Amino acid sequence: MNFALILFLLLLVSGVLWTLDHFVASKRRSVGAKTPWWVEYGASFFPVILVVFCLRSFVVEPFKIPSGSMIPTLLVGDFILVNKWTYGIRLPVINKKIMEVNTPQRGDVMVFRFPADPSLDYIKRVVGLPGDKIEYIDKKLTINGVAQPQTHIADYLHTDRLFYSPSYLEKLGDVEHRIIVENDAPAYVSQIIKYPFQENCTYTNRGVSCTVPAGHYFMMGDNRDGSFDSRGWGFVPEQNIVGKAFFIWFNFSDLKRIGSFH
Known part of the structure; x- marks a missing residue:
């Protein structure tokens, strides 16, 4: 479900109703006449939807962690906030960057659109920058x-x-973070799908070696043997970036998780 698109359509519809009512219908309506319910509700929701749309598109967006790929940093059920402007201002829905701010750095926890299915949002840690050789x-x-x-x-x-x-x-750049590694899990990459620039990677029974192409990033989960990441599906293009995760604002199972990640 493309929630950004749904929110944009709601904003468009409510905005049209508000405009028509404010500049046209209200002037033609006789004194004391009741406003049609569909106009009243549509127009009254417009400012609320506008505020939510702007906050979600340009400031922060909430996400829920669905899997254990980022354990121990992020747990299943964590509700997190993602900074939408850290990596540049982007147009909502089409995700086109219109203003450069910063670029992803090694160690950042980043939300992005899954390259194999952009309708899905993934979260991993930035390990490789454009031009890096990752082994x-x-x-x-x-x-x-x-x-x-x-x-x-x-x-x-x-x-x-x-x-x-x-x-x-583990320390990546200036970021020190925890990872978990299962000693009895195989070292080789067990799940690989076809992806762009796959020729940049070499797979063996000991692991993988990749050179990150220009305009792309190499992502890995902190749960190294429980994460399906760039080792198996390739690189994240710059246009797929959503934002930088920075805060846990709720977890129904453990309230002590609130604020434990930054």
Whole structure:
């Protein structure tokens, strides 16, 4: 469901009703005559829909985390806010950038339209920038020939299934974050679909090596063995970017999650 398109159509309809009522119908209506219900409701909703549309399109947009691919940073059921202007001002619905602000940086948690199906929103961490050579071999991440620092910390407890996963602190650029890696999971990429610039990647039984094409980004989940990401479906083009995730504003199962991510 394209909620942005639905909201835009509601804004258009309510705006037309408000304009017609304000400039035409109200002047022709006799004194004391009752406003038709469909005009009254449509016109009264217009300012509310306009505010929501502008906030959602240009400032922040709420999302709900549907999967465990970003554990332990983001959990299933987290409601997050996404900054819509961090990576530039874009026209709603068509997502065309009209003003440059910043570009994604390594370590950012980014929401984007899934390249294989743009009707779906995905969330992963930015690992590779345009031109980077990314290697994920034997479950170790290397960027442009430099191994990314990892420090083993206390194992992560999956409270829903009561088992532990090895956990590490990884540093990407200036961002230090937790990841989990399953020692008994295979190192090779088990799920691969056909994608543009697939010739930029080499797959072996030890992992994958890719060179990120211009105007694209390489994304990975923090749950390294539980994430279907750029290793399997390729690169995220710049025009698919939605925004930068920065805040957990609610979680029905755990209120302590509120504000735990930034």
